[in-house]
């Protein structure tokens with residue numbers, strides 16, 4: 001598996017104008033997680049949940065990758081399988097920056113996709129509202145579709161890939177995540193070298209476990225992080 005894992009969160013896309021979740025004014029200040037991002041959201045609050053993801057999907061059309069996305073895409077192109085690009089983000093900014101879709105792992109799903117609630121087929125719908133794609137029904141089996149997003153309390157199958165990559169990675173890089181969902185402390189503790197880049201300390205992250213810490217915007221830290229990677233793989 002990869003020598004280097006770059007794990008990102010909403011903070012990586014913040015400078016592209018996409019809201020984070022737990023920063024003040026973030027999405028979870030505006031919406032109740034348990035209503036729009038819970039395993040039973042589609043059963044209990046179908047309309048509000050579809051509306052929430054339709055709005056976030058439509059917003060993506062007008063957002064552009066920032067410098068940090070672009071540097072990570074170039075690093076992946078240069079170093080290939082030596083680097084695993086793994087993100088909690090469901091936006092398509094890595095792809096807009098030129099990343100091949102198979103070269104980034106979206107742990108929590110992907111906003112431009114819908115999934116059939118029955119046959120589980122996945123459809124790429126771009127920025128369309130759910131009900132603008134086949135009236136919101138699966139073209140294959142006619143069951144209802146849903147956002148192809150992992151809600152709290154649901155299985156997140158791609159976490160297996162994360163475990164595989166971190167099991168033998170030698171440099172663990174965290175960019176723009178509070179660590180509230182993925183426990184990054186234990187990964188940093190058992191990896192030879194680790195880098196943390198957030199705007200400010202997070203209650204869920206023990207930064208003393210990291211070899212290097214950058215409390216600054218990702219677009220300011222990314223060149224130093226890229227230098228670390230270049231030196232590490234030289």
Ligand code: APR
Pocket residue numbers: 008009010011012014015020021022023026088089108175176177178179180181182197198199200202216217218219
């Ligand atoms: N550059 C670097 N880091 C930033 C920036 C920036 N410009 N702006 C914000 N951050 C950092 C904040 O310091 C914070 O630590 O990004 C982090 C954002 O944390 P969250 O809002 O909790 O987002 P994230 O960690 O991605 O959430 C994880 O929770 O709700 C679920 O599924 C959702 O994938 C999401 C998961």
